[in-house]
Amino acid sequence: MTITTDTIRNGVDTGRMFATLDLIKAQPELAKFQFRATNRWIDGSHNRSSIKDFYAAGGEDTSRSEEFQLDAGEPAILLGTDTGPNPAEYLLHALAACLTTSIVYVAAARKVELTSVESTLTGEMDVRGALGVDDEPRNGFENITVSFRVTGDAAEEKLHEVVERARKRSAVYDMVTNGVPVAVEVTTD
C-alpha cells in the first residue's frame, strides 16, 4: 500500500488549496481581505512604497517578517533618472503577475503540469493626456495587449481553457478592465 502525501503541483500545494476553498465556503466572512501600501516621495519622480501588513481571514496577518520596498521613477524623457520602473510599467507588471499566478493555480487545480508560462505586455499611451497638453487623449493606456506562451502536459485546448478560466478569475485583470472606485483624501498639516 502506498500513501500519497505529495499534493504539490506547479509549486502549489493543492491539498492546502482545496482545504482553503472548503473553509471559505463554510465561513464566507473569512474571505474579507484588505491589502495596503504606504508611499513616500523622495525627490522628483522618485518615490518608494513599503508593503507588509494586511488583513486576512478574520484578523491581521503577521506571517511576513520583512517589508517589501518598491522604488518608482521615470526615464529621462519623462524628466526622471530611472530610479525604478514608472507607474504605468508597474501596472503592466501587476497585470502580468496576476494572470500568471491565476494560470498556475487553475492549472494545479485541474491537474495540469505546466512547464512554462511567459508573457509580453504592451500598453499604448498618448502622453498629451497625462501631461495636460490636450484634453482629448485619455491619461492612461488606450489599450493593453497581453501575449502568453503557455506549455504543459495537456492538450492545446485544455491549456487554452486554463488561461480563459484564469482571465475570468484574475483580481488585477478585473480591476484593470472594469475599474475600481478610488477615494482620495488629503491633509496638508
Added chain:
Amino acid sequence: MTITTDTIRNGVDTGRMFATLDLIKAQPELAKFQFRATNRWIDGSHNRSSIKDFYAAGGEDTSRSEEFQLDAGEPAILLGTDTGPNPAEYLLHALAACLTTSIVYVAAARKVELTSVESTLTGEMDVRGALGVDDEPRNGFENITVSFRVTGDAAEEKLHEVVERARKRSAVYDMVTNGVPVAVEVTTD
C-alpha cells in the same frame, strides 16, 4: 545682473518640462508612447517581470542601460512563500507612485515647493471572487482608499488644488478608475 539658470523645483527640471510640453504641442505625433513588460513564471506564485525598453517620441528609447526586475509572490495564506508583493499590492503601488509623481510635477509647474508627500492606500477584497468560490463578489478590490498628507510652501487651498489637478491627470488613476481594454492572446507551442 544675475542670470538664473537653475530651473529645478521639487527635483524636477521645469525648464525641460516646459520645453517638452512645447515640443509635444508643436508635434503631437511625438506623444505616442508604448510601455512594455515581459514576465516569466518561476514556481508556484513566484513570477518575475523584466522592464527596460519602450517606445517614445518617434522611436525606440535606448536611454536605460539596465533592465528592472520585479518579483511577485503571495503570502502563505494565499499559498505562496512571500517571494514578493502580490499582484494586487503592486497595483496599489502603481497607483500611489503615479499620483505622487503627478503631484510633484504639477507642484513644480505651479511654483510650489513641496516638503513632503506621503500616502497610505488600502484595498478591500472579498477573495471568494478570485478563488472562484462564489460568483457574486468581484475578483478585484471593491474599493480603494488613498490618504495623502502633502506639505509645502503654499496655502492649504493651493495644495489641495495641486492634488486635485494631479488626480485629474494621473495615468494610473485614470486606468484604475475607468478601466482599459485588455486583449489576451495565447500560444501553446
